[in-house]
Amino acid sequence: MPETPEKPKKLREEAVKSFNETLDLMQKGKSEEALESLRKAEKAAHEAKDGAILFHTLKVRGQLLQSMGRLEEAMETYTFSLTTSVKLLSDDPENKFYIDTLHMNLNNLGNLGNIFQRAGDFPSSQQCYETGIEISQKQLDFHPENEFYRMYAGNTQNNLGELLFTMGQAEEAKDKYENALKNYALLLKNFPENPEYLSDTAMTLNNLGTLFSEKGQKAEAKENFEKALEILKTLSKKDPGNKKLKEEISLTRKRLEAI
Numbered sequence: 001m002p003e004t005p006e007k008p009k010k011l012r013e014e015a016v017k018s019f020n021e022t023l024d025l026m027q028k029g030k031s032e033e034a035l036e037s038l039r040k041a042e043k044a045a046h047e048a049k050d051g052a053i054l055f056h057t058l059k060v061r062g063q064l065l066q067s068m069g070r071l072e073e074a075m076e077t078y079t080f081s082l083t084t085s086v087k088l089l090s091d092d093p094e095n096k097f098y099i100d101t102l103h104m105n106l107n108n109l110g111n112l113g114n115i116f117q118r119a120g121d122f123p124s125s126q127q128c129y130e131t132g133i134e135i136s137q138k139q140l141d142f143h144p145e146n147e148f149y150r151m152y153a154g155n156t157q158n159n160l161g162e163l164l165f166t167m168g169q170a171e172e173a174k175d176k177y178e179n180a181l182k183n184y185a186l187l188l189k190n191f192p193e194n195p196e197y198l199s200d201t202a203m204t205l206n207n208l209g210t211l212f213s214e215k216g217q218k219a220e221a222k223e224n225f226e227k228a229l230e231i232l233k234t235l236s237k238k239d240p241g242n243k244k245l246k247e248e249i250s251l252t253r254k255r256l257e258a259i
Contacts, residue, residue: 011048015041019057026060031068038064051088055081055101062108071112071121075128078109082135093142102139103148106132110156117163129160147187151197154183158204165211177208195235202231206252218259225256 018041025034038061045053062077085102092098113128136153143149161176184201191197209224229252236245 008048008050011044012050012053015044015048015050015053015057017041018044019053019060022057022060022064026064031064035061035064035068052097055084055097058084059101059104062105066108066112066115071116072124075109075112075124078105078112079131081105082109082131086135086138102135106136106152110152110159113156113159117159117166122163122167125163126160129156129163132156133160145190150183150187151200154180154187154204155200157183158200158207161204162207165207170211170215174208174211177204177211180204181208195238198231198235202228202235202248202252205231206248206255209255213255213259222256222259225252225259228252229256 018037022034022037022041025031025037038057042054042057042061045057058077058081062074062081065071065074065077082102082105085098085105089095089098089102109128109132113125113132116122116125116128133153133156136149136156139149140146140153157176157180161173161180163173164170164176165173181201181204184197184204187197188194188201205224205228209221209228212218212221212224229249232245232249232252236242236249239245
C-alpha cells in the first residue's frame, strides 16, 4: 500500500517529542534514560526520512555518549555524522545547516582526539585526528580559500604531530608539523597579522624545534626556535599585558639556551 501523507508527519511529531524528552532528561542528569529516548527519536526520524531531525539527534548522541565516558561510541557517532554531512553537501553545497553540522562534528572529533591523547589511548586519538584531516583536506580541494578548513587542518596536523612524536615516530611527526606550517603560511598570506595564526605558527615551530633538538640536529632546532621567538616577541609587543605570551617567550629562550 502507498504511504499516506499522515504517516511521515506523525513520525516527525514522534521524533520531535522524543528528542525534546531527551533534552529534558539530560538536564535532569538521567543519561541512560536520555539515550533510550534519543534512540526512539532517531528511529522515528529515520523512518520519516527527516534529515534535519536525524542530524540533531546525531549531534546530541555524540555529545551524550562523550559525557557518559563512552568515547569509542562517541567517535563512531561523530564519524558517521561527518561522512553523512559530506555526502549531503556534495548534492547541496550551499546548505548552511549541513555546513554548520560538518564544522561542529569536525571540532567534536578533534576535541575527542585530544581527550584520547591525554588518556593515553593513542590509537583512538590518531584515528580521530586522521579522520578529521582527511575530511578537512577533501573540503579544501573544493574550497581552497576556506579559513575554517585550513585552520582545522593545520591545528589537527600539529596535534597529530605531537601524538606521533610522543609515540616515538619522529619522522612522521616532522611531516605533520611541516604540513601544519604550510597551512598556516597560506592563512598568513591573506591575513599576515592575524594573532591566532601567528601564535599557532609559533607553537608548531617550537614543536619542530624540539623534535630536531631531540634528534641532535642543533642547527635546524635553533632555526625553528628563533623563528618562533621572533613571532612571539612581535605578538607580545602588540599585547604587552599577555602573560601567556611572556611565558612562551621565556620557554623558547630556554630551549635556545639548551642547544
